[in-house]
Amino acid sequence: xxDAADAALAAQYEAYxxxxxxxxxxxxxxxxxxxxxxxEIDHWIFGAGRPAARPLNAxxxxxxxxxxxxxxxxxxxxxxRAGSVTWLDRSAAARQVVGARVAARSLxxxxxxxxxxxxxxxxxxxxxxxxxxxGVLHHLPDPLAGLRALVSVLxxxxxxxxxxxAPHGRTGVYMVxxxxxxxxxxxxxxxDRVEVAKRLWRQLPETNWLRRNPWITDHVKGGDAGIYDLxxxxxxxxxxxxxxxxxxxxxxxxxxxxxxxxRYDPDSFLTDPRLRERTAVLDPVQRAALAEAxxxxxxxxxxxxxxxxETPPAPAWTDPESVxxxxxxxxxxxxxxxxxxxxxxxxxDGLTAPVALPRLAQAILAxxxxxxxxxxxxDALAEKGVSRxxxxxxxxxxxxxxxxxxxxxxxxR
Numbered sequence: 001x002x003d004a005a006d007a008a009l010a011a012q013y014e015a016y017x018x019x020x021x022x023x024x025x026x027x028x029x030x031x032x033x034x035x036x037x038x039x040e041i042d043h044w045i046f047g048a049g050r051p052a053a054r055p056l057n058a059x060x061x062x063x064x065x066x067x068x069x070x071x072x073x074x075x076x077x078x079x080x081r082a083g084s085v086t087w088l089d090r091s092a093a094a095r096q097v098v099g100a101r102v103a104a105r106s107l108x109x110x111x112x113x114x115x116x117x118x119x120x121x122x123x124x125x126x127x128x129x130x131x132x133x134x135g136v137l138h139h140l141p142d143p144l145a146g147l148r149a150l151v152s153v154l155x156x157x158x159x160x161x162x163x164x165x166a167p168h169g170r171t172g173v174y175m176v177x178x179x180x181x182x183x184x185x186x187x188x189x190x191x192d193r194v195e196v197a198k199r200l201w202r203q204l205p206e207t208n209w210l211r212r213n214p215w216i217t218d219h220v221k222g223g224d225a226g227i228y229d230l231x232x233x234x235x236x237x238x239x240x241x242x243x244x245x246x247x248x249x250x251x252x253x254x255x256x257x258x259x260x261x262x263r264y265d266p267d268s269f270l271t272d273p274r275l276r277e278r279t280a281v282l283d284p285v286q287r288a289a290l291a292e293a294x295x296x297x298x299x300x301x302x303x304x305x306x307x308x309x310e311t312p313p314a315p316a317w318t319d320p321e322s323v324x325x326x327x328x329x330x331x332x333x334x335x336x337x338x339x340x341x342x343x344x345x346x347x348x349d350g351l352t353a354p355v356a357l358p359r360l361a362q363a364i365l366a367x368x369x370x371x372x373x374x375x376x377x378x379d380a381l382a383e384k385g386v387s388r389x390x391x392x393x394x395x396x397x398x399x400x401x402x403x404x405x406x407x408x409x410x411x412x413r
Contacts, residue, residue: 035161
């Protein structure tokens with residue numbers, strides 16, 4: 001069912017395909033992130049147990065100007081992985097942008113469908129092994145209907161990567177939206193509204209909460225499309241962790257991982273033993289909700305989900321045949337940056353958390369190259385005089401620490 005806000009959304013994304021992208025930039029860089037990074041899909045959705053040789057059929061639902069589509073399709077092509085990525089969106093303007101980006105990379109594994117995710121159940125598309133839905137559900141009149149539509153075309157054993165807005169880290173956004181509803185009503189032309197938004201941003205006093213929010217930058221760095229999407233969007237709903245967990249459960253899914261995991265663990269920054277006694281009795285959703293409310297810096301939530309009852313085995317970190325990989329990191333360079341005290345300081349959106357690493361961390365990480373198995377790394381260190389017991393203990397500690405920050409995962413085999 002279409003309402004006035006839905007019609008305004010459609011007009012918005014025709015005028016300003018989001019995010020704002022220039023296909024000529026494909027020659028310079030590949031935009032990567034979460035969800036839908038191939039390494040993350042292999043690890044978090046399939047527990048690194050789905051064979052790499054098995055074709056992966058993916059859907060990017062509400063694909064916009066194509067960041068997830070291009071990233072996943074390029075990663076699959078570069079890795080020689082069979083399968084395809086289907087871009088689905090109702091914006092013809094966005095279709096032109098993503099099509100040009102795909103053509104610039106000569107990617108032959110992308111298919112295009114124009115339409116609404118709400119019509120997926122009767123579309124004949126799918127089933128899909130993996131579905132990306134990034135930045136879409138929070139704009140729908142009924143987010144649950146949208147998520148259920150995605151689940152209707154999800155293959156058995158498959159999974160979904162979601163991104164929704166979160167309220168606390170978006171402090172100030174909704175106040176400015178409220179102001180712009182008065183100054184630039186939705187019935188005015190989109191370009192006029194953007195001009196008013198720019199003028200208001202330049203005039204907002206230092207007391208304005210969005211001015212004080214360093215983590216929201218779309219209106220500063222995202223061009224006109226970023227301004228429109230952030231400040232003039234006709235429908236924008238934010239979800240707390242409990243809200244998201246309830247939505248996911250109502251659609252018949254369960255959360256496999258929140259990205260990055262350590263951000264959703266209050267013990268990452270609460271060191272008081274008395275407080276930890278209390279966090280220890282909380283369930284996972286409550287712990288994540290506490291972390292969200294206490295940190296205050298989460299502007300989005302990213303979750304990898306699978307069907308309830310279909311949770312795959314956990315990644316096999318103790319299997320000597322498993323191959324660890326570092327996500328966008330070079331093992332040797334990372335090893336060289338480990339401080340003398342063995343504690344990495346990991347920062348996300350202004351929050352710095354200590355990641356304690358064991359004695360053998362440097363030697364282990366220097367050998368994580370995406371090719372060596374855990375067993376092969378252990379063999380190499382055994383030749384240096386490291387006992388098998390010491391290696392197993394320290395490797396487990398490295399794996400726990402680096403998996404929590406979503407930087408060391410297991411490869412599909």
